[in-house]
Amino acid sequence: MTKHIVAAADELAPGQRKLANVAGREIAVFNVGGEYFAFANRCPHGGGPMVEGFVTGLALSDRPGEYRLARKDEFLRCPYHGWEFELRSGQSYCDPKSTRARKFNVGVEHGEELAKGPYVAERFEVAREKDYVVVDI
Secondary structure, eight states, rough: OOOOOOOOOOOOTTOOOOEEEEEEEEEEEETTTEEEEEEEOOOTOOOOGGGGGGEEEEEEEEETTTEEEEEEEEEEETTTOOEEETTTOOOBSSTTTTOOOOOEEEOOOOOHHHHHOOOOOOOOOEEEEETTEEEEE
């Protein structure tokens, strides 16, 4: 897999989100309590923009008219039709057997590690002689 920088870590504080374009794909990146999650920015149910979704918990009810919120900040709810997806797995709670949000691995890496990269630019010696800049090939 190829790594792509989408933001400096301090640009995406807990509770924030960002829409990133990575290799022609829109990726919704979320920082939830210091943990990062990334999804394709298209809900698999109705095509809604996941980056505009709501990070929420799971609503549980023991009887009509009463509910409680459990598993706080563990779900992403699509802004179009309210379908919910578990942040860790992408699994849908509306259609768990066949619908899953496209999830990507995401994390923080030190710039020093990324700067090394897999590629090395071809380098040439350069010298100044009198008033001319000379490249030695």
